[in-house]
Amino acid sequence: MKLNIIITLMALVMLSACSESVENVTKVDMAPSIYPDYIGVTIPAGIAPLNFNVDGADKVDVVARGEKSGEIHTQGEWADFDIDEWHALTEQNIGKSIIFTVCVKKGDVWKKYNDFRMYVSKHRLDDFGLTYRRIQPGYEVGGDIGIYQRDIHSFSEYAILTETAVPGRCMNCHTPNRTDANCFTAQIRGEGGGTLIQRDGRQTWLDTKTDSTKAAGSYASWHPSGNYCAYATNSVHQSFFVGTGQRIEVYHLFSDIIILDTRTNELLLSPSLQGPDLEIFPAFSADGKTLYYSTSKPCAVPREYEKVKCSLCAIPFDANSGSYGTEVDTLLNGPADDRSYTLARPSYDGKWLMYTVSSRSNFPVCQPDADLWLMNMKDRSVRRMDEVNSKDVESYHNWSSNSRWFVFSSKREDGMYTQLFLSSVDDNGKATKPFLLPQRNPRKFYHEMMDAYNVPDFTKTKVDFDAKEAYRQVFRNERVKVKIKQ
Numbered sequence: 001m002k003l004n005i006i007i008t009l010m011a012l013v014m015l016s017a018c019s020e021s022v023e024n025v026t027k028v029d030m031a032p033s034i035y036p037d038y039i040g041v042t043i044p045a046g047i048a049p050l051n052f053n054v055d056g057a058d059k060v061d062v063v064a065r066g067e068k069s070g071e072i073h074t075q076g077e078w079a080d081f082d083i084d085e086w087h088a089l090t091e092q093n094i095g096k097s098i099i100f101t102v103c104v105k106k107g108d109v110w111k112k113y114n115d116f117r118m119y120v121s122k123h124r125l126d127d128f129g130l131t132y133r134r135i136q137p138g139y140e141v142g143g144d145i146g147i148y149q150r151d152i153h154s155f156s157e158y159a160i161l162t163e164t165a166v167p168g169r170c171m172n173c174h175t176p177n178r179t180d181a182n183c184f185t186a187q188i189r190g191e192g193g194g195t196l197i198q199r200d201g202r203q204t205w206l207d208t209k210t211d212s213t214k215a216a217g218s219y220a221s222w223h224p225s226g227n228y229c230a231y232a233t234n235s236v237h238q239s240f241f242v243g244t245g246q247r248i249e250v251y252h253l254f255s256d257i258i259i260l261d262t263r264t265n266e267l268l269l270s271p272s273l274q275g276p277d278l279e280i281f282p283a284f285s286a287d288g289k290t291l292y293y294s295t296s297k298p299c300a301v302p303r304e305y306e307k308v309k310c311s312l313c314a315i316p317f318d319a320n321s322g323s324y325g326t327e328v329d330t331l332l333n334g335p336a337d338d339r340s341y342t343l344a345r346p347s348y349d350g351k352w353l354m355y356t357v358s359s360r361s362n363f364p365v366c367q368p369d370a371d372l373w374l375m376n377m378k379d380r381s382v383r384r385m386d387e388v389n390s391k392d393v394e395s396y397h398n399w400s401s402n403s404r405w406f407v408f409s410s411k412r413e414d415g416m417y418t419q420l421f422l423s424s425v426d427d428n429g430k431a432t433k434p435f436l437l438p439q440r441n442p443r444k445f446y447h448e449m450m451d452a453y454n455v456p457d458f459t460k461t462k463v464d465f466d467a468k469e470a471y472r473q474v475f476r477n478e479r480v481k482v483k484i485k486q
Helices: 002-018 083-092 442-448 467-476
Strands: 059-066 071-076 097-106 109-112 116-120 129-135 146-151 157-162 175-177 180-189 194-199 202-207 217-222 228-240 248-261 266-268 278-284 290-296 311-318 329-332 340-346 352-358 371-376 382-384 394-399 405-410 419-424 452-459
Touching: 059 083, 071 083, 157 467, 175 217, 175 452, 180 217, 194 467, 202 467, 228 278, 248 290, 278 340, 290 340, 311 340, 340 394, 352 394, 371 394, 405 452, 419 452
Parallel strands: 217 278, 248 278, 394 452
Antiparallel strands: 059 071, 059 097, 097 109, 097 116, 129 146, 129 452, 146 157, 175 180, 180 194, 194 202, 217 228, 228 248, 248 266, 278 290, 290 311, 311 329, 340 352, 352 371, 371 382, 394 405, 405 419
């Protein structure tokens, strides 16, 4: 016991010795220029520290004081807060704010900037973290890609499945059943491909391509019961621009929607979701009684890429009988509005439907004008979410388990790499200023990482996945063959 006290005291002395007194300070009447821009953001208690860099600083001294109580201090090359102290400070100030006093040393001169605040939401975000695919935006098949998970309460990242574990294979994203880490699906594209269903640690690899379906499944959405999973079956292609500001157009030559009965490995088909039109991005409603999706008329792509306009539709689904309704409801008409509506994501509490709007395309992540919109499911009123949108791409959004927080990807930083931002919604659907996913040293991390974040989602707990078993299953090339339900 005495030894532990001595060690602690020695550590405090060493820490104190490393800190420099902030003296003869010059006051600057402006906010500090920090990266990322965390000024005025709303955060959940217990999130990883929102560390930041200050432009042009040799040394940074930051005091964070809770509006209710608590104070923490850091000094160094950037604002690097102790995780436990940060967690305690945010917990102490739920529903209030944290005030930051920033002093910056350049050469021999200290400058003190105006204080700024971060607000601690009364709504918790206790999910373990996020899953996502990291991929280099090199427009190639395969390569050094992987599916990862991140503990959002710390800076720890863990690989779920990477290209090094299954060499030469291109994997699609991990899709949990409403943030349930014990029930998820993923896909391997191309040669030796297959669809993974994992429940409680048991992997089942399926071949979902049949004579009645044109391709294997992707862009998945789980029914809340876990008995069904909807997929789009499509073919993805790329074309490149020359001499214009846009780099690439991604499009689908065909796309249909199927539903897999995960108990019987049977596919449920509907005439409304098969045929010449392109149906894509399925998403079950909160109660599982409706399947949302986007649909567009076939065009001679890539030549007619500007004519691709998706409508947002809904079709009833009966989980008891495993059958579709016959009436399709068009919620938003793309051609009539000269827009494209994609990536419908219903909140799990049934209140909201978030979706992406762009001028064209059924692949919004490549559309610079893609924005997030929100529909109130009570009266179907819609609005553009100006409080979170930027001048570049916003897309690939998903809800936390309590439907109070959402994550989305954005290219606002440089127009090339998608990064992850988090925000919350109040009872009226108004979103808070989004904040970039925290990193220990954010400028070093984001400016040196050459990967883009792809299709993020929340999980309540850490995903447990046996990558060695996945390797054996993938290269054994034995798949459970699905059949069409008659």
